[in-house]
Amino acid sequence: MNKLIVSPSPHDENYTKTSGIMLNVIIALLPALAVGCYMFSVVRPLILTAVCVTSCVLFEYICRKIMKRPNTIGDLSAVVTGLLLAMNLPVTLPYWMAVIGAFIAIVVVKQLFGGLGQNFANPAITARIVLMVSFPAAMTDWVIPKIGRDAVSGATPLALEKMSSAELQEIGQSVPSYSDLFFGWDIGGCLGEISAAALLLGGIYLIIRKIISPAAPLTFIGSLALLTFITGGDPLYQILSGGVFLGAFFMATDYATTPITAKGKIIFGLGCGIITFVIRQFGSYPEGVSFSILLMNVLTPYIEMLTRSKVFGAKEAAKNEG
Amino acid sequence: MKKLNGIRPDHRKNTENSATVEFPLPAKVVIPMSMTMGAPCEPLVKVGDTVMVGQKIGDSQAAFSVPVHSGVSGKVTAVSNYITASGAVCKAVEIETDGQQTVSEEVRPPEVNDKESFIKAVRESGACGLGGAGFPTHIKLDPRTPIDTLIINAAECEPYITADYREMIEAPDDVIGGINMVKKQLGIKFAKLAIEENKPQAIKNFTEMAENDDTIDIVTLPSRYPQGAEKVIIYNSTGRIVKEGELPADEGVIVLNVSTAAFLYRYMNTGMPLVKRRLTIDGDAVKEPKNVSAVIGTPFRELLEFCKADIPAVKKLIGGGPMMGMSIPDMDMPVVKTSNALLAIKHFDERKTSACIRCGRCVKVCPIGLMPADIDKAYRIKNIDELRELKVTLCMNCGSCTYICPANRRLAETNQLAKALIPRK
Incomplete structure (x- = not known):
C-alpha cells in the first residue's frame, strides 16, 4: 500500500533556489x-x-545557534555579505577591523533584525559606514598600485579631481584617464571598486x-551623470570613480533592502543618484555612494507603500483615513 | 494593451500525439454523488437495484447542482459514505458491471424548442466544466445579463494535459457543432475559440474550418501559464476586464471549455449523458503515457496499471495538472467528471520553506498583479485590513507564486488561507 503525499497545489516547482541566486551573485563579484x-x-x-568571508559565515552560524534558530549558512547569503564587505574596504585595513565590520554586518544589521530578508539596511554598506566613522584614518589609507613597483600611498580619483594642480604636484599624482578609471588601472580605492x-x-x-533588474543601476548611474552634466561637471569621471558601479549593481539591487x-x-x-551627487558636490566627504544607498x-x-x-x-x- | 504576467513551465505534452484509447470496462465502478461545484446529489438507487448505461442515479433539489448518471449496466452493490479529494462528504454508488452495457431507455435526444428547454436539457446531461473546475454548465449558460461573445477555452495551459487537445483533433466537428449550437440557443452573435500557440495543428484545422464563418474567430494565445484562467483568457481574447465582484457575464461573455462544448453537441444528438470522459495519464512514474477514455467511476489504480505505471514507486498522485490539480490521497479513488488528467509522480521532494528574501519574483509572475510576499507577511500577523487592501480575495490560486519562489514558500496556499480570514459581507 503506497502512502501518497497529499499537499496543496502547485505540485510543480522552479529550480532556482535562494542558494542558487546567492551563488550567481558570488560569480558576478569574481571579476x-x-x-x-x-x-x-x-x-x-x-x-x-x-577574513571577511570566514568571519561573516562564522558570525552567522554562532548567531543562529545562540538564537536557537535553524542554521542558514547553507543559503550562501553570509558569503555574499562577506565578499561585498571585503570589496568595500581599503586593502591596507587591519584584519581585526575587518572582523568588526563583519560583526556589524551580520550580527547587528542582519541577524538582530531577523536574518535574511528582514534587515532594513544593507549589511555591507552599513559596516563600511560604521568602520569609516570609527576608524577614519585606516578606512582612507589608500594605496596606489604601481604595476611592477611597490604600492605607494595616495589619494582616490575623487579626491584628486577636487585638488588644484599645485596640490597634485605636491603629492606627485595626476588625474587618471577615463580608461584607467574604467579598467581600474593604477588608481586608488577600495579592494573591489576600482574596476x-x-x-x-x-x-x-x-x-x-x-537575478537583478537593470532599473535601479541604470537610474542610479544615469541620474548621477545627468546631474553632473547639468552642473558643468565631468559626468563620465564621476560615474567611473568611487563606488558607483559596485553600489549600483550590487548594493542598490539588494533584494531585502530595496x-x-x-x-x-x-x-x-x-x-x-541624487544623494550621491549632492554629497560629492557639497559634502565634506569625497564619496557619497554608501550614504546614498543607506x-x-x-x-x-x-x-514600497507608494x-x-x-x-x-x-x-x-473607499479611502479609509487612519 | 497591458500584458498579463505568468510563468512558463515545461510543457511536457508527452501525449499530444497519443490517440484516445478506450479503457476496458472495469469490474466495479464507484460513482460519487459530488463531482462538480454544485450541491451533492442524493442517490436514486439502492443496493440490489439493476442499473443501465445512461440511467440517472443521483439528483438534487438544489438549483445549483448537476445530476449523476451511471456509465455501466450492472447491479448496485453498495451506497456508502464517501469523502472526495477536495474533502467534501457525500454518498457514493458502487456498481458491479455485468459486461452487457445495456443502454437505458432514458437515453434519447432531448426535445429542445426554446432557450428554457435547452437549459433544462443541459442540466439533465449532467454537464459541468470539463476543464477541471466543474462549474455546472446549465448555470453558466443561463446568465442574467445579455451576452455578445462566447469564448471557448482551449488554452489547456497546464503542463502534461492533452485531453482537450485530443478532443479538438479527434472530434473537430463536435467542437464546431457545439459552438454553433450554444450560439444559436442563447442568441450569442460571436464566438472565439482561444487556443494556446503550442497547439499549431488545432489552430490550423479550426482556422480552415471556420474560414467562411465570420461569427467564429480563432484566437492564438501565447503559451504562458495561466492562460486558461477565466479572467486571463477573457482579457487576452477580447480585451475586457472582469472587475472585482463581477461575473464574466457582466462583461457580456461566457467562457466554456472546449470539451464541454463538444460534449453538449453529442448529448443533444444522442441523449447520452456525461458518463465517460477523456483523461491524460502521465507523470514520471507512468511508463506508457496515454490519453484514455474511461467510464466515470473507474478506479485510478486500474488506469495506472493500464498505462504500465510503476505503482509501488508512486509518491504522489495528482488529479488534474501539476499547477492546479488536486492531490489524490488514495489510489483506489475513481475517475470523476472533472478528471482531465491523472499524474503519477515518482520524484517528489517535500519542500523545505526558508525565509523570504524579498526577491519580488512572486510579484513579477502574478497574472493579476497581487503581491504574494506582502500578503504572506500580513497573513502571519493576521492583519485583515492589510489583506483586504492587498486584494487577496482576487487570487485565483493559479500557483505561479509558489512555483517561482526560490525560498519554497507556499504563497498560493497562504493566499487561500488569507482569503478565509476576511469576513464576507
Missing part, C-alpha cells in the same frame, strides 16, 4: 575581486577577503541571469 587582487599585489587582498569594467561585467551577468516593484526600483535608483534603504518601506502594484480588475477601495 571585480580578481582585478582588485591583481592590482593590490595578490596576497594581502586575498587574506582580507578570506568599473569588471563590475559592469558582473552586473550584466546578473541581469542576463535575471523596493520590490519596478516603479519602486526606479525611484530608489534616482534617489541614490539613506534610500531607510526610505524603502515608504517607497508603489504597490495595481491589481488587475480591482475596484478602488
Whole structure:
C-alpha cells in the first residue's frame, strides 16, 4: 500500500533556489575581486577577503545557534555579505577591523533584525559606514598600485579631481584617464571598486541571469551623470570613480533592502543618484555612494507603500483615513 | 494593451500525439454523488437495484447542482459514505458491471424548442466544466445579463494535459457543432475559440474550418501559464476586464471549455449523458503515457496499471495538472467528471520553506498583479485590513507564486488561507 503525499497545489516547482541566486551573485563579484587582487599585489587582498568571508559565515552560524534558530549558512547569503564587505574596504585595513565590520554586518544589521530578508539596511554598506566613522584614518589609507613597483600611498580619483594642480604636484599624482578609471588601472580605492569594467561585467551577468533588474543601476548611474552634466561637471569621471558601479549593481539591487516593484526600483535608483551627487558636490566627504544607498534603504518601506502594484480588475477601495 | 504576467513551465505534452484509447470496462465502478461545484446529489438507487448505461442515479433539489448518471449496466452493490479529494462528504454508488452495457431507455435526444428547454436539457446531461473546475454548465449558460461573445477555452495551459487537445483533433466537428449550437440557443452573435500557440495543428484545422464563418474567430494565445484562467483568457481574447465582484457575464461573455462544448453537441444528438470522459495519464512514474477514455467511476489504480505505471514507486498522485490539480490521497479513488488528467509522480521532494528574501519574483509572475510576499507577511500577523487592501480575495490560486519562489514558500496556499480570514459581507 503506497502512502501518497497529499499537499496543496502547485505540485510543480522552479529550480532556482535562494542558494542558487546567492551563488550567481558570488560569480558576478569574481571579476571585480580578481582585478582588485591583481592590482593590490595578490596576497594581502586575498587574506582580507578570506577574513571577511570566514568571519561573516562564522558570525552567522554562532548567531543562529545562540538564537536557537535553524542554521542558514547553507543559503550562501553570509558569503555574499562577506565578499561585498571585503570589496568595500581599503586593502591596507587591519584584519581585526575587518572582523568588526563583519560583526556589524551580520550580527547587528542582519541577524538582530531577523536574518535574511528582514534587515532594513544593507549589511555591507552599513559596516563600511560604521568602520569609516570609527576608524577614519585606516578606512582612507589608500594605496596606489604601481604595476611592477611597490604600492605607494595616495589619494582616490575623487579626491584628486577636487585638488588644484599645485596640490597634485605636491603629492606627485595626476588625474587618471577615463580608461584607467574604467579598467581600474593604477588608481586608488577600495579592494573591489576600482574596476568599473569588471563590475559592469558582473552586473550584466546578473541581469542576463535575471537575478537583478537593470532599473535601479541604470537610474542610479544615469541620474548621477545627468546631474553632473547639468552642473558643468565631468559626468563620465564621476560615474567611473568611487563606488558607483559596485553600489549600483550590487548594493542598490539588494533584494531585502530595496523596493520590490519596478516603479519602486526606479525611484530608489534616482534617489541614490541624487544623494550621491549632492554629497560629492557639497559634502565634506569625497564619496557619497554608501550614504546614498543607506539613506534610500531607510526610505524603502515608504517607497514600497507608494508603489504597490495595481491589481488587475480591482475596484478602488473607499479611502479609509487612519 | 497591458500584458498579463505568468510563468512558463515545461510543457511536457508527452501525449499530444497519443490517440484516445478506450479503457476496458472495469469490474466495479464507484460513482460519487459530488463531482462538480454544485450541491451533492442524493442517490436514486439502492443496493440490489439493476442499473443501465445512461440511467440517472443521483439528483438534487438544489438549483445549483448537476445530476449523476451511471456509465455501466450492472447491479448496485453498495451506497456508502464517501469523502472526495477536495474533502467534501457525500454518498457514493458502487456498481458491479455485468459486461452487457445495456443502454437505458432514458437515453434519447432531448426535445429542445426554446432557450428554457435547452437549459433544462443541459442540466439533465449532467454537464459541468470539463476543464477541471466543474462549474455546472446549465448555470453558466443561463446568465442574467445579455451576452455578445462566447469564448471557448482551449488554452489547456497546464503542463502534461492533452485531453482537450485530443478532443479538438479527434472530434473537430463536435467542437464546431457545439459552438454553433450554444450560439444559436442563447442568441450569442460571436464566438472565439482561444487556443494556446503550442497547439499549431488545432489552430490550423479550426482556422480552415471556420474560414467562411465570420461569427467564429480563432484566437492564438501565447503559451504562458495561466492562460486558461477565466479572467486571463477573457482579457487576452477580447480585451475586457472582469472587475472585482463581477461575473464574466457582466462583461457580456461566457467562457466554456472546449470539451464541454463538444460534449453538449453529442448529448443533444444522442441523449447520452456525461458518463465517460477523456483523461491524460502521465507523470514520471507512468511508463506508457496515454490519453484514455474511461467510464466515470473507474478506479485510478486500474488506469495506472493500464498505462504500465510503476505503482509501488508512486509518491504522489495528482488529479488534474501539476499547477492546479488536486492531490489524490488514495489510489483506489475513481475517475470523476472533472478528471482531465491523472499524474503519477515518482520524484517528489517535500519542500523545505526558508525565509523570504524579498526577491519580488512572486510579484513579477502574478497574472493579476497581487503581491504574494506582502500578503504572506500580513497573513502571519493576521492583519485583515492589510489583506483586504492587498486584494487577496482576487487570487485565483493559479500557483505561479509558489512555483517561482526560490525560498519554497507556499504563497498560493497562504493566499487561500488569507482569503478565509476576511469576513464576507
